[in-house]
Amino acid sequence: MVKRYNCTSVQVKSFMPSAFILSQGDEVVTGQTVDTNAAWLGDRLTQLGIDVLGHVSVRDVEQEISDAMVEATQRADFVICTGGLGPTDDDMTAHAAAQAFECPLALDEVALEHIRNLYARHGRVMPEVNQKQAWLPMGARRIDNDWGTAPGFALDVNDCLLVCVAGVPREMKVLWTERVLALLDERFHLRPGRLVTLRTTGIGESNLQERIGRFDHPEAVISYRTMSPENQIKLRFVPSASDELVRELSLELAETIGSPVFSIEGLDGELGGSLIEVIGRTLADKGQTLATAESCTGGRVAAECTSVAGSSAWFLEGAVTYSNAAKSRQLGVDPTLIASNGAVSTEVAYAMARGIREASGATYGIATTGIAGPGGGSADKPVGTVHIALATPSDDVHRQLRLGGDRRRIQNLASAAALDLLRRHLTL
């Protein structure tokens, strides 16, 4: 269904509709804003089994937006255009569509009432300038926006469905879910196959591929997605795949990968979630608590823990003991231990983890000490040397890491590794 486009060099499955993503705005093309909408939409469309041909961003110039619309609608079965629906002069999506497809703008009374009501709800009168937003291309279907002033619209042109919605990411995402999906389904009768995501950490993509080996199944394909330090495996099934198959194959794959899998999403009975959500949930369920003692990660482990709503139920406290004096005073680390082994050592990591566990009364204490760089390294202990330790009621665990990259990367990877040490202990 890829149209007017010479694609002889690729296999295009005939059941996949194609899509093009359009965005506009001087702030996007001049790099003042990174266009995250395009990636978000690209991911969602791909998940629906729609073939994304590309995306294009143009300036706030009516003719250029209009040209881009014509080209995109000639190429794809579906075009989604975000932004340019606001009340100001540089918002010209509706005008551009009117020009591109020769459908003059007309005042949509329902849209106008909708905008007026939105203002009234906040006790304000609609400014005159906002009336512009209620002028939609004739023949377009209005897309009501309950989350902002900009109504969107859908047009059938060039044998293509063109949907224009607000570009503010928060609004765009809810409009996608609440409005656009239904339009897509109506048009393309989507029957997307099930998607199961295995989330892993502590293993690189190539090791992961090696562990999985050649994956060849008539009813499923896998793909990898790296978001260091997390690696995801996406298992996409054909629409006809049975629930049993989805379940069996997903769990079998998770077992093949083993302990790096920290959560499974898209499978009944599995809660999914990020590494810290899994840790928080497990601790809360068990009525256990955590305290952290950080040197080289400088507060990142604590910040990650407290990023989760409700973390006060299981996160007691953290110590960021950057100086040796603080390690001794806050955590009770013996100064002679630091003097004889150095602050970056197995011994000090253990002493820090045990120290914060005892001082706080938490079930678990985790600690990090290392050299994040760029300075401070030596032949013995180069930049990237990190010790992490976990103190538990039964036994203590230590791991030494040799990390590459810049300061930020080393701090982030060390942070994730420390949390993963706890996760693996909790789910043993």
Place this chain on the structure above:
Amino acid sequence: MVKRYNCTSVQVKSFMPSAFILSQGDEVVTGQTVDTNAAWLGDRLTQLGIDVLGHVSVRDVEQEISDAMVEATQRADFVICTGGLGPTDDDMTAHAAAQAFECPLALDEVALEHIRNLYARHGRVMPEVNQKQAWLPMGARRIDNDWGTAPGFALDVNDCLLVCVAGVPREMKVLWTERVLALLDERFHLRPGRLVTLRTTGIGESNLQERIGRFDHPEAVISYRTMSPENQIKLRFVPSASDELVRELSLELAETIGSPVFSIEGLDGELGGSLIEVIGRTLADKGQTLATAESCTGGRVAAECTSVAGSSAWFLEGAVTYSNAAKSRQLGVDPTLIASNGAVSTEVAYAMARGIREASGATYGIATTGIAGPGGGSADKPVGTVHIALATPSDDVHRQLRLGGDRRRIQNLASAAALDLLRRHLTL
């Protein structure tokens, strides 16, 4: 100089060359990777006074890349294309260019030698597959890449300069600086005007605009850039503006804005830098130190401090006292103070800041306590209520914030506000 493109509705300054940014890759269009290159290049091109018309991403399909190249080179004076120069089958930029502009590929012996040497330097033999990277379109100028295996190339087509370079952001950026800039200068004789950036925090964009008022100057324009909680004002001068004018106008504008300005970039004698860099530099210069006590920000302030290389010179330690017990034990906050005022209060914020300052022996102690939500709010103290305090050798300062948004936003804004409280004290 915008070509074959109907632009009657905009003013295009005749001295501004136009550019189009091209990227390719299935991982980009399906949203597995956010294309940060486009924004980076858009920003750099705009700074050079080049008019960015737009950017487009296409799939790894030779015909589609080739079509996109033809279109972009017909529209703009300069096209930069990133990615698709690797050794694998889905790298097809050179082939696409060859097809688009009818210039068959030819083996470039210098490029081949270059790749061989790169492998040799690491004690390895070049795999056969990499030979592909040395085949460049006939008539193209080779762009040597000392930072990776993929040589780039420049082609003059359709009265446009087409430059293709590696897409790995780290490589792309150094190639831009070390290679592409010279090609651009040779072609367009760029004389970009000076750019001065005023970086502010603690003030919203609309307040900032109000404070500045109408800015109207024959030799400079201003633009705003929001990266919450930071707001930047970019002051772009015409190439003929004198150094004196640049200096005077920039400092005058900084004075008009006042204390929200924390650094100025692009002006001789000004060091610039992020908020935490300015704080770290000032503390190190004065031989002063800092310790942090965090409740609602949960380690973010400490993490921000320790993100800067060399922070151990001025950052002593942090306490993440999420529980009341930790506030008392680590910071010496009187439990009756918490009982009578609540943990989220002026009194407790002060006691935390003073407590960490005394315990650590640091020159300054900063503290945060608040309700990050989504739970925990009350009519009296709704979600977003945050107290920040600073303890200094001379006096103590407190500020109460009422922040909106989700948990992450509240934590980030509170963190930045706490650091800004210190910055304003240091630069009084």
